[in-house]
Amino acid sequence: MYFYKNEFVHxxxxxxxxxxxxYYFGDGIYEVFRVYQGELYEASAHMQRLERTASEVRIQLPYTSDEIIVILNKLIQQNELIEGTVYLQITRGEAPRAHPFPIQAKPILLAYCSEVKRPLATIQNGIKAITEPDIRWLRCDLKTLNLLPNVLAKQAALDAGVQEVVLHRDGTVTECSASNIMIIKDAILYTHPANHLILHGITRAVVLRLAHALGIPVKDVAFTTEQLLQADEAFITGTTVEITPLIQIDGQAIGSGTPGPLTAKLQTEFERTFLK
Structure with a gap:
């Protein structure tokens, strides 16, 4: 079952x-929620980000946050989803094609469930990546439908025989095509500040909380591609990838070329917290 235009439909x-x-402007916003054991993961944080994005792009949410959560939970129940994702999209509505905001159009909400298993093999063994210039617009903190640069970056990774692209602006690492990135150097965790150049990832925020609980020092300081290659450990974070080690970038091993001990410690704490 899907939810579309105020009703549950096939x-x-x-x-x-x-x-x-x-459809023709990418004039909309979205969120992807993880579902563990039939429950929405970090639902409140996702809704706060959705509200912020909607406000910034001036789309009026068609329902309150509480009403949206009720809709998503009903979708989960109707689809008998135990482990997977819920995709939620809100567009500005229907109107003849013209750039200005339409006066009469009403926002349209679409939501559906997908069965998606945890990527245990890559979580345990790590992935490889390449680096590419970050050519996206300057509001990467907004989760909008305008994802063509991300699509092209992800395809570039697959064409290169790796799983992800690490994006950078003039040598300063921002994030990846579909995830945030962090490094560990001398037992300190580094992450790009949550400004307009990166998406404020939900799992990114979770990892920072976990690091604090584990006594791992954190620095919200941008790092360069050179520092990335010299890191002791590196990993990506995201709703579907959780905490996935980066073991090789541009053909060069990161640290020992295997998932690092602090990354593993964070993974264990993540599972203990959310997968009881």
Whole structure:
């Protein structure tokens, strides 16, 4: 079952108008929620980010946050989802194609569930990545539908035979095509500040809380591609990737070329906290 235009419907019964501004302008916002044991992971944090993005792009949410959570929980129940994701998208609505905001259009909410297993192999063994210039716009903190640069970056990774792209602006690492990135050097965790150049990841925030609980020093300081390659450990964070070690970048091993001990410690604490 899907939720679309105020009702729960089957996928085949959904008809999206070619006048939907999400279709021809990417004029919309979204969130991807993880579901563990039938429960939404960090639902409140996701909703706070959705509200902030909606406010910044001037889209009026069609429901309150509490109402949206009720809708998502009903979707989970109707789809009998135990482990997976819930995708939520809100566009500005339907209107003839013109750049200015339409006066009469009403925002449209679409949501659905997917069964997605935890990527245990990559979480345990790590992944490889390449680096590329970050050519995206300057509001990467907003979770909008405009993802073509991310799509191109992810495809570049696959074309290179790796799993991810580490993006940088003139040598300063920002994030990855679909995840945040952190490094560990001399037992200190470094992460790019949560400003307009990166998405304020939900799992990123969780990891920072876990690091604090474990007594791992954290520095909100941007690092360079050179510092990345010299790191003792590196890992990405995200809703679907959780905490995944980066073991090789641009063909060069990170640290020992295997998942590091502090990364493993954070993974263990994540599982203890959310996967009881």
């Amino acid at each position: 996928k085949n019964d959904i008809h999206i108008s070619p006048d939907d501004r999400g």
